Amino acid sequence: MKVEARLFDVTTSFFFLSAIIYGIWAQEPVGTVGLILSGGLSMIIGSYFHFVARRLERRPEDNPDAEISDGAGEIGFFSAGSYWPVALAASGGVAALALAFWQVWLLVIGLALVLMAVAGLIFEYHTRPNETD
Incomplete structure (x- = not known):
């Protein structure tokens, strides 16, 4: 990780x-502030x-x-x-479209779809713990 840290230091x-x-x-403040914020990030x-x-440990x-x-x-x-990444992108698109046209009902549906897609992506390889009797 030291290589990456040096890269971001530069x-x-x-x-x-x-x-x-x-x-x-x-002598333009907006560009200066943008560069300062980029440096901060x-x-x-x-x-x-x-x-x-x-x-x-050292790689x-x-x-x-x-x-x-x-x-x-x-x-x-x-x-x-x-x-799941395709579903996440599509549901994010629905949510963005709802925001662009300010359709609250579609925004609620889009956010629900985003949450379902995120859950699907996270738990894609999750298996149940072994049940012992």
């Missing part, structure tokens, strides 16, 4: 430096990565002398295919 520095230069050069993510990097990506074989093995579980 991004944060770029945004803050750009905000200073833009603020002096353009980047700093939040970088701080999180620094926080997590202290608690994790091969963090070792400059690592070999390719150091990263071999199981990486994690990735779903082969799921239709």
